[in-house]
Amino acid sequence: MxxxxxxxxxxxxxxxxxxxxxxxxxxxxxxxxxxxxxxxxxxxxxxxxxxxxxxxxRLLQFAAHATVVADGVPMQDWRHALEVAKQDPRVAGAAPFIETEALLSGPRKQPAMVRGIEPALEDEVSVLSQKMKRGAADTLTDGSYNILLGQELALWLGVDVGDQVTVMLPEFQGTPMGAMPRYKRFTVSGVFEAGYNEIDRGLAVVHMADLQRVLRMDGASGVRLMLHDMDRAYEVARDLALQLPGFYRVSDWTRENANxxxxxxxxxxxxxxxxxxxxxxxxxxxxxxxxxxxxxxxxxxxxxxxxxxxxxxxxxxxxxxxxxxxxxxxxxxxxxxxxxxxxxxxxxxxxxxxxxxxxxxxxxxxxxxxxxxxxxxxxxxxxxxxxxxxxxxxxxxxxxxxxxxxxxxxxxx
Structure with missing residues (x-):
């Protein structure tokens, strides 16, 4: 050769x-x-x-790929937003949510994020029901005032299934004794483990209707999206926001967990x-x-x-x-x-x-x-x-x- x-x-x-x-x-x-x-x-x-x-x-088991949040006011027509989202072939699932920071009190106190969900739709955007260590996710029913806690959060509060925790919200209401923070007592009906410390220690889940009554809120904070391709999260969420009336803030998993x-x-x-x-x-x-x-x-x-x-x-x-x-x-x-x-x-x-x-x-x-x-x-x-x-x-x-x-x-x- x-x-x-x-x-x-x-x-x-x-x-x-x-x-x-x-x-x-x-x-x-x-x-x-x-x-x-x-x-x-x-x-x-x-x-x-x-x-x-x-x-x-592990993070995205509980955090959606993208979120569309109403800017300044609750999203009252969230059902229409879900219908529009599900018509997009890039969207695998969608569900409404409410999120607010709160101070949870049991034998001990611990701040956490309280998320209100619709249990019938939650399986489309998270694996909450699959990550229950004790109790069950279907115990969240309208009017039950049950709450699900992350395993580390329950440990820090010193509570378990059947115990009660007080959720104190950073909003004040007028009383004969002056301005008092708004609070509500919930019963622990389950403990979940995401396998990610920020979620297990910092998240509590309740029924969205219960949280609406506590907050005196009509509507949802926004909708969460689960996509077939997570790398296109921001693009899909932006397209959805443009199809809805009003103004919305769009975020995806890379921005919410940028650090x-x-x-x-x-x-x-x-x-x-x-x-x-x-x-x-x-x-x-x-x-x-x-x-x-x-x-x-x-x-x-x-x-x-x-x-x-x-x-x-x-x-x-x-x-x-x-x-x-x-x-x-x-x-x-x-x-x-x-x-x-x-x-x-x-x-x-x-x-x-x-x-x-x-x-x-x-x-x-x-x-x-x-x-x-x-x-x-x-x-x-x-x-x-x-x-x-x-x-x-x-x-x-x-x-x-x-x-x-x-x-x-x-x-x-």
Whole structure:
């Protein structure tokens, strides 16, 4: 098969047994260094993406993909808004809600967000009924004044199913004794666990009609939307708001949880940059091996030059060899990273069984496994970084080889 002379010589140098075994060892170390860096980076990015997905999914079990909220006044015609939303093929479910901050009082006091829902529609936008630890979600009926508490919130209040809590609202009403905050006593009819601390500790759920009477409110705060594609949440909510009379505020899950969303994204980015340094170390090892190879092949370079090979051709010979080393290391790293990611849970279970320890105990962490989500863009980015670093690492040694003077190199041969 025809190959350019530069490629043929570069391949021959890669396969040939070198006089200096230390150079071969350094080349092998370069391959292993790049492979290790790629393996670690692929696996770490998969774990970071897995944790992001796990946290996002747990958060969105109770937080809708998008919300459309009436601006300043209650949304009285929320049923019409639901009909308009459900006509949109991008919408998987819709439900009305009321939200207000309150101080909950039992044996102890704790502030929380109180959400009024329509139980018959809530399953379209959340998994509340599936996350009940004690009691049931269908105990929320009109006029029952029952309340569902997050597990951590119930613990902080010191109450359980059957106990009563007082919901004190940040609104005042006139009484013979002066202005008094509005409050109502509710009965705890269930405890849920979302697996996300901000929800388990900061959310209480009641029937929307009960909360309307307490607030003396006619209508809903707005509607919550569950979509088939959460990445289009803001677009869908905006389109819905434009079809409704009046003025509305539109928000989606990325804006309502902007700090968490951006911090997770930044953490993954920083971790990727730091772990790329491992690949960079392998690239520096590749520079060392190529420089030593150029020194070892001074006579060969001189002979090639006298036979008519141009300095650019000499440079290409060593660039071919160095790039191939980088490609081999990258491919091995890709195989190792994919294999390690797919078997990471088994490896974790094996370590726990071998040393009789629990790395992620249930009483400390909400996430007791090691979730992974290997995303194609992350893998491709890792491979490109490794290949680019390997290519750049060949430039200086190849340039140094191209500057070799035949007369000087052959003087002592």
């Amino acid at each position: 025809f190959k350019p002379v530069q490629v043929a010589i570069g391949l021959r140098y890669l396969r040939a047994k070198r006089r200096n075994g230390f150079i071969s060892f350094i080349s092998l170390a370069s391959i292993l260094g790049i492979a290790l860096g790629v393996t670690v980076l692929i696996t770490t990015m998969a774990v970071m993406s897995g944790f992001q997905k796990e946290i996002r999914d 968490l969303y951006h911090s997770l994204k930044m953490e993954k980015t920083v971790m990727g940059i730091l772990l790329s340094l491992i690949i960079l170390m392998g690239a520096f090892t590749l520079v060392n091996s190529q420089v030593m190879l150029v020194t070892d092949k001074q006579a060969d370079i001189a002979i090639l030059r006298t036979l008519g090979l141009t300095p650019g051709g000499v440079m290409q010979v060593f660039m071919v060899q160095g790039t191939l080393i980088g490609i081999i290391g990258t491919v091995l790293g890709f195989i190792g990273g994919v294999t390690l990611t797919w078997n990471l849970e088994r490896i974790l279970d094996g370590i726990e069984a071998l040393f009789n320890i629990t790395l992620l105990p249930e009483d400390v962490y909400y996430i007791t496994g090691l979730p992974t989500d290997m995303q194609t863009p992350d893998v491709v980015t890792t491979l490109v970084i490794a290949l680019v670093m390997s290519f750049l690492a060949t430039l200086y040694p190849a340039w140094r080889a191209a500057r070799t003077q035949p007369a000087e190199a052959l003087r002592y041969e």
